[in-house]
Amino acid sequence: MSTRVELLQNELAQLEKExxxxxxxxxxxxxxxxxxxxxxxxxxxxxxxxxxxENPYKEKKSCAVL
Amino acid sequence: MSDIxxxxxxxxxxxxxxxxxxxxxxxxxLAEVVASVPAVQRITVRTRRTMRGHLAxxxxxxxxxxxxxxxxxxxxxxxxxxxxxxxxRFPCAPHGVMTCAYAPSGNLVASxxxxxxxxxxxxxxxxxxxxxxxxxxxxxxxxxxxxxLNDNEIIxxxxxxxxxxxxxxxxxxxxxxxxxxxxVMFLSIFPESRVFLSGAxxxxxxxxxxxxxxxxxxxxxxxxxxxxxxxxxxxxxxATGSDDATCRLFDIRADQELALYxxxxxxxxxTSVSFSKSGRLLFAGYDDFNANIWDSLKTERSVExxxxxxxKTNNTSHPMSIQCxxxxxSST
Numbered sequence: 001m002s003t004r005v006e007l008l009q010n011e012l013a014q015l016e017k018e019x020x021x022x023x024x025x026x027x028x029x030x031x032x033x034x035x036x037x038x039x040x041x042x043x044x045x046x047x048x049x050x051x052x053x054e055n056p057y058k059e060k061k062s063c064a065v066l
Numbered sequence: 067m068s069d070i071x072x073x074x075x076x077x078x079x080x081x082x083x084x085x086x087x088x089x090x091x092x093x094x095x096l097a098e099v100v101a102s103v104p105a106v107q108r109i110t111v112r113t114r115r116t117m118r119g120h121l122a123x124x125x126x127x128x129x130x131x132x133x134x135x136x137x138x139x140x141x142x143x144x145x146x147x148x149x150x151x152x153x154x155r156f157p158c159a160p161h162g163v164m165t166c167a168y169a170p171s172g173n174l175v176a177s178x179x180x181x182x183x184x185x186x187x188x189x190x191x192x193x194x195x196x197x198x199x200x201x202x203x204x205x206x207x208x209x210x211x212x213x214x215l216n217d218n219e220i221i222x223x224x225x226x227x228x229x230x231x232x233x234x235x236x237x238x239x240x241x242x243x244x245x246x247x248x249x250v251m252f253l254s255i256f257p258e259s260r261v262f263l264s265g266a267x268x269x270x271x272x273x274x275x276x277x278x279x280x281x282x283x284x285x286x287x288x289x290x291x292x293x294x295x296x297x298x299x300x301x302x303x304x305a306t307g308s309d310d311a312t313c314r315l316f317d318i319r320a321d322q323e324l325a326l327y328x329x330x331x332x333x334x335x336x337t338s339v340s341f342s343k344s345g346r347l348l349f350a351g352y353d354d355f356n357a358n359i360w361d362s363l364k365t366e367r368s369v370e371x372x373x374x375x376x377x378k379t380n381n382t383s384h385p386m387s388i389q390c391x392x393x394x395x396s397s398t
Contacts, residue, residue, distance in 0.1 A: 017280075027093045029320045030096050033317075033363075038103075046347055047344060047346055
């Protein structure tokens, strides 16, 4: 079990690492997120519903053999 | 000043510096950037298939890479592997099972829970049945989640506040990821990535380097336990679901929260989250048996999806796990 001092020292060591991070600007990163959504919109079938022809789960009609 | 007070002051100082750095990087909000993006059209959700076989609460499920099969875990005793046309039921350890995973190859399945062990099952045995292949022991707390990197490597998360990378063949722990101060509840991996994400009861999500075991980034903001995390499909962001009744979107490279998905009427915790293929839709499963589909960019609800399965089954089933493996399917 770590002591309170050890826990705080660990927390401090981690914060010292994290404070050094080079952060990108949100204007750039959010634009890229939006672009990704728009670029893959066509493949997202939950956004663009399947046509009856494409649907693998459509109910199969019985066929009559004459 | 005592040691503890000095350390606390230094820590607070660094936290303030990080807060400032994040503010500096925040030169545009998501709301501003998506102002001109059209809203999502109304989504209709229809149950495609109800997979029966479990008699009690289903705690976890995971889709295979080709979206044709999924494995589900019940509280005790057995897992069910469901393929498009058939179902394979197999026994597993009679302890409270909390998680399951499908290897990308489709050769293996893993599960674990209150026994603190991650059991690996081989699906492609000569006899044609499912058999325990390895048991990965080492965690000193329950196994909350596991995900295969490949047939020989799996990452686990545990109630002992750590995550682990295991060599399955040797049944050994290769790397331990220790930095959370609460039970780790969920993890998310991204294909070909050097990093993975964890969410924990200390209300933080952490980004880890798989190979060196280091915690690279810590994301705070949630006010209670994080129960689920999932990568955005580009790998550059992720969503979380928490007991604080909110889901949040975090940006990895800007190292901060981008969006909050919440509503006054939503007061219960989120147990699972998943993105649709384009990332535009965020599915979230809630403690009150409901699921919501959020427009991830506009932070609006596209569909409030009440559990129809509640009427169909005899036992209440709980949306503990939501997965969107491909465009057409999501399951709860």
